Amino acid sequence: MAEYILPLEKLIEQFRHLPGIGQKTAVRLAFAVLDFTDDEANAFANAIRGAKENVKTCSICQNISDGELCPVCADENRDRSVICVVEDAKAVMSIEKVREYTGVYHVLHGSISPMAGIGPDKLRIPELLSRLTADVREIIIATNPTVEGEATAMYLTKLIKPLGIKVSRLAYGIPVGGDLEYADEVTLMRALEGRRLM
Ligand code: ZN
Numbered sequence: 122m123a124e125y126i127l128p129l130e131k132l133i134e135q136f137r138h139l140p141g142i143g144q145k146t147a148v149r150l151a152f153a154v155l156d157f158t159d160d161e162a163n164a165f166a167n168a169i170r171g172a173k174e175n176v177k178t179c180s181i182c183q184n185i186s187d188g189e190l191c192p193v194c195a196d197e198n199r200d201r202s203v204i205c206v207v208e209d210a211k212a213v214m215s216i217e218k219v220r221e222y223t224g225v226y227h228v229l230h231g232s233i234s235p236m237a238g239i240g241p242d243k244l245r246i247p248e249l250l251s252r253l254t255a256d257v258r259e260i261i262i263a264t265n266p267t268v269e270g271e272a273t274a275m276y277l278t279k280l281i282k283p284l285g286i287k288v289s290r291l292a293y294g295i296p297v298g299g300d301l302e303y304a305d306e307v308t309l310m311r312a313l314e315g316r317r318l319m
Pocket residue numbers: 179180181182183184190191192193194195
């Protein structure tokens with residue numbers, strides 16, 4: 122016999138699909154939903170359906186968008202000669218928050234991971250290559266500092282550099298407020314590689 126009655130069990134199961142949600146939290150969330158009024162429950166269900174139906178990908182940069190173009194690509198003032206390549210839409214939001222970057226983006230929707238069976242063919246790389254016109258002078262590769270992110274950066278560099286376009290990689294290093302003593306070897310190595318003249 123299941124621990125919970127079937128409709129509740131089904132709801133718990135759905136919450137468990139979400140990242141960072143374990144059994145305990147899923148149970149807590151499912152009980153919270155049970156306490157919803159009918160209107161609240163409908164609003165919740167409609168928000169999920171609406172997000173799935175109305176969030177598309179930008180036809181240029183592949184970022185999530187509610188229209189044909191995302192806000193960045195629709196902005197006339199952005200510098201289209203610099204393209205920052207990221208793994209996902211969350212990275213775009215992080216960089217936009219800094220308000221320092223004036224170029225445009227390209228969202229790959231993942232990174233190369235042979236372990237997970239994700240090859241370059243699963244990423245939005247053809248869409249990126251089709252954007253590399255004579256007007257593009259720099260590609261900033263801002264994939265994550267993980268094994269997959271590095272593999273993706275290497276792959277893209279090999280593809281793009283021969284085209285005569287400058288390829289740069291985000292510098293990674295010691296976090297602000299961090300202590301050298303506690304930095305791991307890879308972080309320290311990256312920080313050394315990414316050092317700059319004062
Ligand atoms: Zn876009």
